[in-house]
Amino acid sequence: MTVSDMAGPESEESHKERVDRELGELLQGLRVAATGVQVLFAFLLTLPFSTGFGKVDQAGRWLFYVAMLSAAVASICFITPATQHRILFRSSLKELMLHRANELAVVGGIALAISMTCSTGLVVEAFLGVLPAALLAGGVAGLSGWLWFIQPLLSKHRGTRER
Numbered sequence: 001m002t003v004s005d006m007a008g009p010e011s012e013e014s015h016k017e018r019v020d021r022e023l024g025e026l027l028q029g030l031r032v033a034a035t036g037v038q039v040l041f042a043f044l045l046t047l048p049f050s051t052g053f054g055k056v057d058q059a060g061r062w063l064f065y066v067a068m069l070s071a072a073v074a075s076i077c078f079i080t081p082a083t084q085h086r087i088l089f090r091s092s093l094k095e096l097m098l099h100r101a102n103e104l105a106v107v108g109g110i111a112l113a114i115s116m117t118c119s120t121g122l123v124v125e126a127f128l129g130v131l132p133a134a135l136l137a138g139g140v141a142g143l144s145g146w147l148w149f150i151q152p153l154l155s156k157h158r159g160t161r162e163r
Contacts, residue, residue, distance in 0.1 A: 034078035067118035077108030
């Protein structure tokens with residue numbers, strides 16, 4: 001059974017209906033991601049004001065800066081498609097919005113993976129030291145890289161070869 005065999009009623013949809021559906025699905029996924037990154041970003045914004053932050057070493061401060069900046073970039077990337085959708089509402093640019101939103105979702109995912117990796121490294125370093133922090137942050141980077149990017153790209157490549 002091929003992917004097109006499983007398409008069901010969606011194979012009957014027009015190009016406009018497909019673009020509308022794909023944009024709606026993408027915006028819904030971005031809403032979920034945006035909520036998560038905003039919680040992380042809020043945590044990072046409050047961290048310098050906590051009493052123990054002054055004890056963070058130079059490496060920890062760099063982890064914090066990279067985590068905060070990448071969380072900001074991820075937030076911007078995940079929020080942009082909804083904002084652009086409102087501005088371009090009822091224009092003939094829906095397909096452009098879909099492609100742009102897809103690219104922003106990938107960039108936002110990369111930024112979120114970086115922020116989560118650095119945040120994990122920062123917190124673990126404060127409690128357990130550099131080696132456990134590097135190992136656990138590397139695990140977060142590896143897992144997010146594999147599940148969010150490498151595995152789907154391999155699947156896409158294999159699917160293209162099978163057609």
